[in-house]
């Protein structure tokens with residue numbers, strides 16, 4: 001479903017025009033569609049009907065409480081990577097028994113918090129982490145439920161910064177060491193082996209690396225079970241891609257069907273950790289053109305959103321479609337869409353053929369994932385407001401920051 005449609009010459013989100021949102025809440029502003037969030041979760045849940053399965057939304061993609069709450073209400077669990085995300089998920093109404101905790105650097109305090117809350121599973125990424133978790137759980141007189149995140153050494157064929165399943169990546173335990181580490185885990189007094197986990201990368205546009213990873217993980221499952229260790233679940237991670245430009249992102253069914261087939265006769269609960277796929281196309285970044293600066297070599301459109309609001313273009317050279325909210329007049333040129341930050345990497349798009357006038361509103365599309373979540377206050381810029389549209393209504397789900405609060409925690413020397 002695409003909730004972003006032109007109606008009467010104006011780009012709308014569901015039934016609300018983006019011009020209206022800009023007038024009421026200002027720019028830059030992230031705008032999400034509740035219907036799109038729900039539709040993307042439903043696409044997973046439809047495939048899993050009748051199966052013992054749980055979709056754990058990867059909170060890091062977009063951690064706004066309202067987004068988490070929309071998913072929690074529909075039965076989703078959460079994949080978290082920090083104590084902060086754990087507290088967010090709880091504040092948004094998550095069921096702790098549906099939370100898995102991933103990440104290579106969990107601190108003892110974060111482990112303790114997650115043990116107190118009673119999460120479903122720790123996805124452990126190294127032997128050292130396993131030992132520490134055993135210690136922390138011991139101090140509490142508890143047993144920590146764990147999966148080992150194994151690194152299946154498959155090439156996800158995605159951007160190197162978001163590829164995680166190769167030997168050279170920092171993630172997971174080496175495939176060859178996994179069975180031994182499971183033996184170790186099974187013998188630790190404060191560890192309860194629960195499952196097995198892998199996550200091979202992000203923005204995967206082809207189902208085959210998933211199938212390849214699963215095949216390898218299932219070989220391990222057999223070896224682990226032959227060693228007398230029972231596994232209750234298999235967590236296949238996230239990584240399903242979306243369309244930003246002209247990518248052909250397969251249907252969720254296309255990704256899952258071969259996996260579900262391979263798992264068919266196994267008595268393993270299935271966990272998935274999609275992030276981007278659930279939120280990416282459900283949000284836009286709304287921005288206003290401040291100045292036009294046509295030039296000899298390049299034509300700059302300076303907008304009020306910047307790399308601190310949306311880092312993906314600067315960080316990964318990512319491409320986002322940029323569309324006028326009210327297409328019409330203005331100067332037709334190839335525009336560099338750039339922000340006010342003092343860095344040449346501060347761009348949202350290069351050479352975009354658009355008709356523009358100062359004051360025009362632009363929507364940076366597919367900005368729902370790794371947009372606001374990666375934003376910063378660089379250049380002491382208050383972070384954007386976030387608005388969620390629900391049919392004809394819109395709700396501010398994070399108010400715009402004000403400058404004074406950006407340095408309220410700082411102090412000068414006596």
Ligand SMILES: *Cc1c(COP(=O)(O)O)cnc(C)c1O
Pocket residue numbers: 058060061079102103199201202203237238239240273274275276277
């Ligand atoms: C980032 C991450 C995800 C989500 O990845 P997407 O590409 O957004 O689906 C899932 N699991 C783990 C462990 C991650 O680090």
